[in-house]
Amino acid sequence: MGVVPPGGRRHGTARHGTGTARHSLINIYLFFFKTGQMPRLSKVNLFTLLSLWMELFPSAEQQKKSQVKKSGLVVVKNMKIIGLHCSSTDLHAGQIALIKHGSRLKNCDLYFSRKPCSTCLKMIVNAGVNRISYWPADPEISLQNEVSNPTSTEDAKLDAKAVERLKSNSRARVCVLLQPLVCYMVQFIEETSTKFDFIQKIAKSQPDYNTDFYTACRQERIKEYESLFLISNEEIHKQILMTIGLENLCENPYFSNLRQNMKDLVLVLASVAASVPVFGCFGFYRSGSQRTAEADDQCLPQDVARHCMIQARLLAYRTEDHKTGVGAIIWAEEKSRGCDGTGAMYFIGCGYNAFPVGSEYADFPHMDDKQKDREIRKFRYIIHAEQNALTFRCREIKPDERSMIFVTKCPCDECVPLIKGAGIKQIYAGDVDAGKKKADISYMKFGELEGVSKFTWQLSPLQTNALEFHDPTARENGVQKTKSLDDQQHQSKKLCLGHY
Numbered sequence: 078m079g080v081v082p083p084g085g086r087r088h089g090t091a092r093h094g095t096g097t098a099r100h101s102l103i104n105i106y107l108f109f110f111k112t113g114q115m116p117r118l119s120k121v122n123l124f125t126l127l128s129l130w131m132e133l134f135p136s137a138e139q140q141k142k143s144q145v146k147k148s149g150l151v152v153v154k155n156m157k158i159i160g161l162h163c164s165s166t167d168l169h170a171g172q173i174a175l176i177k178h179g180s181r182l183k184n185c186d187l188y189f190s191r192k193p194c195s196t197c198l199k200m201i202v203n204a205g206v207n208r209i210s211y212w213p214a215d216p217e218i219s220l221q222n223e224v225s226n227p228t229s230t231e232d233a234k235l236d237a238k239a240v241e242r243l244k245s246n247s248r249a250r251v252c253v254l255l256q257p258l259v260c261y262m263v264q265f266i267e268e269t270s271t272k273f274d275f276i277q278k279i280a281k282s283q284p285d286y287n288t289d290f291y292t293a294c295r296q297e298r299i300k301e302y303e304s305l306f307l308i309s310n311e312e313i314h315k316q317i318l319m320t321i322g323l324e325n326l327c328e329n330p331y332f333s334n335l336r337q338n339m340k341d342l343v344l345v346l347a348s349v350a351a352s353v354p355v356f357g358c359f360g361f362y363r364s365g366s367q368r369t370a371e372a373d374d375q376c377l378p379q380d381v382a383r384h385c386m387i388q389a390r391l392l393a394y395r396t397e398d399h400k401t402g403v404g405a406i407i408w409a410e411e412k413s414r415g416c417d418g419t420g421a422m423y424f425i426g427c428g429y430n431a432f433p434v435g436s437e438y439a440d441f442p443h444m445d446d447k448q449k450d451r452e453i454r455k456f457r458y459i460i461h462a463e464q465n466a467l468t469f470r471c472r473e474i475k476p477d478e479r480s481m482i483f484v485t486k487c488p489c490d491e492c493v494p495l496i497k498g499a500g501i502k503q504i505y506a507g508d509v510d511a512g513k514k515k516a517d518i519s520y521m522k523f524g525e526l527e528g529v530s531k532f533t534w535q536l537s538p539l540q541t542n543a544l545e546f547h548d549p550t551a552r553e554n555g556v557q558k559t560k561s562l563d564d565q566q567h568q569s570k571k572l573c574l575g576h577y
């Protein structure tokens with residue numbers, strides 16, 4: 078059976094395949110062969126990754142250089158995300174959580190991208206949260222400026238002490254929850270990100286087809302995120318761990334294990350972020366008849382749309398469908414700018430494709446439409462990413478607000494009416510399957526959908542117009558056709574274990 082990446086599907090062998098890459102691919106396939114499953118992100122790691130990613134939410138505000146670092150926060154209730162936040166210029170992420178959730182924080186788990194300061198912690202603890210997990214590097218009140226600013230570092234140390242006192246006297250567990258990734262997860266994510274639809278679409282549009290630009294982009298992201306989320310100097314890292322009460326992690330092998338786990342998660346983040354790259358004139362644009370100057374104005378800024386799509390991509394790595402993983406996330410925009418670092422945007426719900434809640438692995442078939450017997454195929458049982466996002470949303474979708482769903486794949490015919498019926502105003506998605514009718518799942522309605530704006534990953538209209546000038550056959554049903562991508566994808570599905 079072919080193995081397909083979450084959020085996309087496997088294509089023909091990439092030209093960038095080096096010996097090592099191929100070796101890791103063989104290992105992934107062996108893992109799949111032995112276990113019958115693809116590696117999957119744990120919930121704790123997913124929440125941790127989303128907290129790091131929220132720290133990077135594109136901000137309209139000017140970031141000032143300060144001792145207080147921006148931090149990201151994921152609020153979780155009963156293992157479901159109910160809030161995604163990040164610091165603004167005026168408020169820390171913890172303060173924002175308090176304003177937004179108030180006493181609803183009771184019994185919640187909070188995942189911070191930095192250990193929160195005492196000002197935030199005292200209020201969060203007071204609200205009765207259950208657990209506070211944080212990324213064990215430089216805390217919110219940075220401890221990294223010793224030489225340049227001794228006074229503020231003194232204050233930072235005092236704050237760290239206050240945090241420890243609050244921690245030891247509170248009911249809430251304040252801890253580091255990150256877990257080692259399962260075997261081959263890093264390789265699997267790298268491999269599947271290279272093959273993600275968006276990357277393939279760019280690659281096919283380039284005259285010299287290859288995905289080297291993905292590798293370059295990933296390298297850049299790795300460098301950027303390592304400098305933000307890791308502490309390169311081991312001694313400084315140890316000193317920080319001591320100051321924030323993690324002396325037990327300063328001895329080997331615990332210290333090196335911790336650093337390896339952190340590094341792996343940073344690699345995962347970089348790989349996924351690079352799969353929705355800032356590349357040339359590619360982005361989320363309306364297609365065909367939906368395209369008007371006024372309509373394009375209503376599109377989110379590209380960096381925000383990319384950011385949310387990357388969240389959906391991360392969610393896809395929790396899929397229970399071992400062939401096609403899909404992630405979806407719903408955001409909405411208030412009428413006026415809020416206090417959150419996300420501006421006017423607020424989180425509504427998220428999901429990934431999986432079997433009904435509470436079901437066990439053997440309860441339902443996992444086969445796809447290549448299986449002759451229709452009765453033992455997965456399609457009638459699996460809940461789609463959009464369906465889970467809608468079902469487990471934590472806020473209502475208000476008719477007078479702009480709400481938007483980000484899906485890593487084209488919404489299918491089951492989901493399109495649900496999205497429209499729920500009152501969602503915009504869809505950001507890939508369109509690779511649009512217009513396809515398969516044996517058990519169809520993607521025909523997306524193209525015909527009216528009353529909901531659709532922004533798909535493609536070349537910007539300006540660039541496309543230039544292309545069309547040279548090649549008028551470059552579009553079909555209003556959808557940008559990147560030369561025979563669909564055909565090549567079809568071929569790729571024949572990629573099976575035996576080929577390696």
Ligand SMILES: Nc1ccn([C@@H]2O[C@H](COP(=O)(O)OP(=O)(O)OP(=O)(O)O)[C@@H](O)[C@H]2O)c(=O)n1
Nearest residue numbers: 398400401403430445459461462486487488489
């Ligand atoms: N917008 C979408 C589209 C599909 N899915 C999920 O994606 C899987 C089906 O993907 P698809 O690629 O259409 O079918 P496969 O048989 O997995 O792959 P193939 O293209 O080879 O037929 C199912 O788990 C379905 O729930 C989803 O969650 N949301």
